[in-house]
Amino acid sequence: MRQPVLWCIMLNNLLATFFENFSEIILSGKYLKMILNGLWLTVEVSVGASIIGLILGSVVAAVKLLPNNNKWMKIPKFICGIYTTVIRGTPMALQLFIMAFVVFAIRGFPQEIVAILAFGINSGAYVSENIRAGILSVDKGQTEAGRALGLSGARTLVGIVVPQGIKNVIPAIGNELIALIKETSIVGMIGMFDLTQASKVIGSGQYLASYFAPTVVVAIFYLAIVYLLTLVIKLIERRLRAGDKR
Amino acid sequence: MINVDHVYKYFGKNQVLKGADLKIEKGERVAIVGPSGSGKSTLLRCMNLLEEVTYGEVWLDDKLLTPVDPYLHYDIIEKSNTFKKLYAARADKVGEEGARAEIIRQIKQNDLLKRAEGREFSAAVKTFYKANILDINVARQRMGMVFQQFNLFNNMKVIDNLIYAPTKLKVMNKAEATEKAYSLLKRIDLTDKANVYPNSLSGGQKQRVAIIRSLMMSPEVMLFDEPTSALDPEMVGEVLALIKEVADDGMTMAIVTHEMKFAREVATKVVFINDGVVAEQNTPDKFFDDPQNPRLKDFLSKVL
Numbered sequence A: 001m002r003q004p005v006l007w008c009i010m011l012n013n014l015l016a017t018f019f020e021n022f023s024e025i026i027l028s029g030k031y032l033k034m035i036l037n038g039l040w041l042t043v044e045v046s047v048g049a050s051i052i053g054l055i056l057g058s059v060v061a062a063v064k065l066l067p068n069n070n071k072w073m074k075i076p077k078f079i080c081g082i083y084t085t086v087i088r089g090t091p092m093a094l095q096l097f098i099m100a101f102v103v104f105a106i107r108g109f110p111q112e113i114v115a116i117l118a119f120g121i122n123s124g125a126y127v128s129e130n131i132r133a134g135i136l137s138v139d140k141g142q143t144e145a146g147r148a149l150g151l152s153g154a155r156t157l158v159g160i161v162v163p164q165g166i167k168n169v170i171p172a173i174g175n176e177l178i179a180l181i182k183e184t185s186i187v188g189m190i191g192m193f194d195l196t197q198a199s200k201v202i203g204s205g206q207y208l209a210s211y212f213a214p215t216v217v218v219a220i221f222y223l224a225i226v227y228l229l230t231l232v233i234k235l236i237e238r239r240l241r242a243g244d245k246r
Numbered sequence B: 001m002i003n004v005d006h007v008y009k010y011f012g013k014n015q016v017l018k019g020a021d022l023k024i025e026k027g028e029r030v031a032i033v034g035p036s037g038s039g040k041s042t043l044l045r046c047m048n049l050l051e052e053v054t055y056g057e058v059w060l061d062d063k064l065l066t067p068v069d070p071y072l073h074y075d076i077i078e079k080s081n082t083f084k085k086l087y088a089a090r091a092d093k094v095g096e097e098g099a100r101a102e103i104i105r106q107i108k109q110n111d112l113l114k115r116a117e118g119r120e121f122s123a124a125v126k127t128f129y130k131a132n133i134l135d136i137n138v139a140r141q142r143m144g145m146v147f148q149q150f151n152l153f154n155n156m157k158v159i160d161n162l163i164y165a166p167t168k169l170k171v172m173n174k175a176e177a178t179e180k181a182y183s184l185l186k187r188i189d190l191t192d193k194a195n196v197y198p199n200s201l202s203g204g205q206k207q208r209v210a211i212i213r214s215l216m217m218s219p220e221v222m223l224f225d226e227p228t229s230a231l232d233p234e235m236v237g238e239v240l241a242l243i244k245e246v247a248d249d250g251m252t253m254a255i256v257t258h259e260m261k262f263a264r265e266v267a268t269k270v271v272f273i274n275d276g277v278v279a280e281q282n283t284p285d286k287f288f289d290d291p292q293n294p295r296l297k298d299f300l301s302k303v304l
Helices: A003-027 A029-065 A071-089 A092-103 A111-136 A140-148 A153-190 A195-203 A212-241 B040-047 B081-090 B096-110 B119-132 B136-141 B158-168 B174-187 B203-215 B233-248 B260-266 B284-289 B294-303
Strands: B002-011 B014-024 B029-033 B055-060 B143-146 B221-225 B252-256 B269-274 B277-282
Touching: A003 A029, A003 A212, A029 A071, A029 A111, A029 A153, A029 A195, A029 A212, A071 A111, A092 A111, A092 A153, A111 A153, A140 A153, A140 B143, A153 A195, A153 A212, A153 B158, A195 A212, B002 B040, B014 B040, B029 B040, B029 B260, B040 B221, B040 B252, B081 B096, B136 B143, B143 B203, B158 B174, B158 B203, B174 B203, B203 B233, B233 B252, B233 B260, B260 B284, B269 B284, B269 B294, B277 B284, B277 B294
Parallel strands: B014 B277, B029 B252, B029 B269, B143 B221, B221 B252
Antiparallel strands: B002 B014, B002 B055, B269 B277
16 A cells, blocks of 8 residues: 555655756756767767768769779779678677777877768768669669760769759658767767767766766757757758659 | 661560661651560660660661671671681682681571680771771760650759750750750740649650650651650640651651551551561551561551
């Protein structure tokens, strides 16, 4: 009979601590600064990696899509094939380790750059496949019509096929960028202080000794970033589809 | 104008064309008919190399579009190691000319040429190729193509569909192209659709725009790949009328079609493709009234 009462008391205590901690995190400059530091790193790595990923992905996709009529195209095509296979076939955390402790095992080398490169290279493989799939979804007749008029393969690809394929690519790229932002939470594994790591430190015994409030605060931050990105993607998509029908 | 010389086309193990021969002279209007799967569309698409040929050559006037097929050139075969070997073994037995002809026939029949046939042979192929090849993109500018599925560029308005290729290929500047586009649109009575996207056009309108898109490049020959097969029946007439109009202007054309009445009316030559080869070609009257090939008789009895 006393069990429900006990639960109520526990819940009450928990919520009281939660709200107390929550307001402390928001109001005391110390914790907020830690979270903002972590946020800054997360944003820095995400933005840097997105840019590298998009550029790298576009280049790789272009190489894979260009017609294979030249023997000199075979080598870059082969390299790009290996790149996507290796990157997509190994865990992100492992790639990060390799970047941090093998490739850039240099004392004093800025870790941000290591992380940006690791995530950028990883993202590029997925982006390239997304772009390739989107472009390939464009009807083959469009290419044939362009070629039949005497346009070169590259001109047809850039002027006719890509503008139509990009609409199919945007949602998939959006997904990839969202996944990328959340995946950056593993940079704590190489000792970097990002948003997730901030929640861990604030929640530790050294500070609040409760993970409830800090994790919720950090979750809200992640949600806000991702939601903002979703809005931007929707906007871009609507812009691109505006030309579809009139 | 166009010469399709012994063209073979394999899709993997599936042999679609098995040595198709077809000559289209300037001013000729060739209708290509045949049962489905006989390779008539493939033959048409080989003419502007939308399909790469497996063996054989395609010529536009006196210019080669495909790689060299050594089997079609006696003087090149004679430079091969295989020929030299066979010739050395047989020259004494038969007269010289007879031996040459017989060995060439033997090589052709048994497909004896190998991948490597000596330096002299490769040099001969290369020289011939360099002397005759025409860049395919240049060739395609001279050959208009109209597809079954229209294939208008969906991301461009009608007017941009028309002027895109001529301006990008620097055949005309934008003002000239626009002027020509409007005069052609006026001809098909679609001036008011210049600034809409292809999605909002009917099938017949799309196909007519596709035809004038080809005409924008002032081609010397037009290839029509079943231009009315994807249309609603009531729209077939307007498209055929436009094709007829283009024909009356003296355009050389090749049309793959199922419209026998139209073929008879417009074509100067009708070609029957069966099982990957040209089984019969004749003037429309003789073709339809006095068919020789038994398979053609059967075909005509079903479609007419």
